[in-house]
Amino acid sequence: MELYTAIQLPKPPFRFSWQEHTLLLGSCFAENIGTKLAENRFNVDINPFGTLYNPASIAAALRRLLHPERFTSNDLFRHEGVFHSFTHHSRFSSTSETECLENINDRLFASAGELRETKYIVVTLGTAYVYRLKSTGEVVANCHKLPEKMFDRSMLSVAEIVSEWKELLLSLWEQCPELKILFTVSPIRHWKDGAHGNQLSKATLLLAVNTLQTTYPERIAYFPAYEIMMDELRDYRFYANDMLHPSELAVDYIWQRFTENFLSDETKGFLKEWAEIQKAINHRPFQPESEAYKRFISQTLLKMERINEKFPSFDSTKEMEIIKSKLM
Template sequence: MKFRTEVDIPGYPFRIDHRSPVLMMGSCFTDYMGSYLHKYLFDVCINPFGVIYNPLSIHKALTAILDKEEYTEDDLELYNDLYFSFNHYTGFSHPDKHKALENINRSFKEARRFIHDAHYLFLTFGTSYVYRYNKSGEIVCNCHKMPASAFSRERLTPEMITDALTGLFNRLQQVNRHLKIIFTISPVRHWKDGAHGNQVSKSILLLAVNRLCSFNPESFFYFPSYEMMMDDLRDYRFYAEDLIHLNNVAVTYIWEKFASAFFTDETRQVIEKLDSLLKAFQHKPVHPDSITHKKFVREREKRLTGLKSNYPYLPWSKFNN
């Protein structure tokens, strides 16, 4: 007897390994998966503009990566003594405009490098609702705690999303003809839209992604993280205390499905070895001066040296021990 509906993940005609640069952009679900890739020493760039929730702001960010050299003071706004960009998440804001630009451009330059070298671009859409800044008419990535009266709220249609992104994706593949794009819909609910509004919003995203994937099935793919949460892990014990975001159990479950779907056998073996070593470094001894612990430390260093020798292509400078 079955007590849950496990989601079938489609087979993908490619596999990702540690030699595959990956660019990830979108909602906070991108951070969930990206943090695992970073932890296990993949060549990954995660949300270079910070968290972006809607497809048209992702479109704007990718267009900037293709066309813009760098951000300047003209791209900044000032509110509540903070300089910020409407194209970026609040984490880039700073009281010093030079520091704000420095942070923005450091991340932006990394994104410009990745757009040419990346083998895979993961895009996670969170909502089809957007906010338009009344003064300029531009759709913003984040309202930066400005008054609600400064913005107009709109809901995109599937056609608006696909029409905007189709031309952009053609440009991306001219710049990087090997690039494959994998879409996901964030399973994080936007409860401020209301129960019905959230469902309508997610449905629009699903329709748009389905249409995009049909345009270029050899290069555009879909990973069903949304369905895993809604139809497989459909229980509040898999949510955080706010009952909206995923908890660690849910994130780990989806990560394991992600790894099984996309990684080579060798890559999964490397991850297992790295995970074991990371746990060894996180071990906190009760008696650090004991002979037993000193032996443990020597064995741990020996394992690290062995892994560095066996996998010299990994970015060991990022190993968080």
């Protein structure tokens, strides 16, 4: 008896390898999955502009990475003693203009320098609604709590999203011909849009992504994080206290579904061995002086030596030092 509606994941046109560089951009769900990848020693760059929600702002960030130009004081504004950028999340904001620009530009050029070596980009779209600054007509990535009267709010159409992203993708593939793109739609509901408005927004994103994916089926894939949350995890026990964000358990489950379908066999094998080592590193013994625990540590060191032999590019120096310190 089936007690829930399982989401069937189609065979993807490509699979991720832990050794290849991956760039993640988008909503806070991109951060959730990016953190999981980083914990499992993937080579990742997570949100170099901070958390972004709408397709236009994410596209603008990618264009800036493709053609990096240094941000200047003209790109900042000051509000209540803090300097902000309309292109960035507030994590880059600072009471010092110099510090704000240093944070922004250091991150920009570090990520831009890695873009041409990037094999995969994961884009997580949060909402189709955008805010435009009335004085310029510019779509902002973050309003930084400025008065609502300064902005015009509207929803992007499917055609607008597809048109902008087609042009961007062709530019990306011109510079990075082997680049693969994975789109997801964030499972986090934007309740400020209202229940109906949120559904319209998500539907717009889904239609736009589907158009792009069917246009470039070998280069673009879709992972149904939104559908998994809405169907397989529809119970409120899978939500955080705000009843909008996925709980830690839900993120773990969606991560499991992602690894089952989108990782290469070699990477799955690596993750299995690495999980055993992580468990050993985090283990807290009742009797750290016992011979049994010393044998356990020695066996863990042997496992690490074997994983280094099997995956020569894997650097476990830090973890080896942690394990060896437990023998002292």
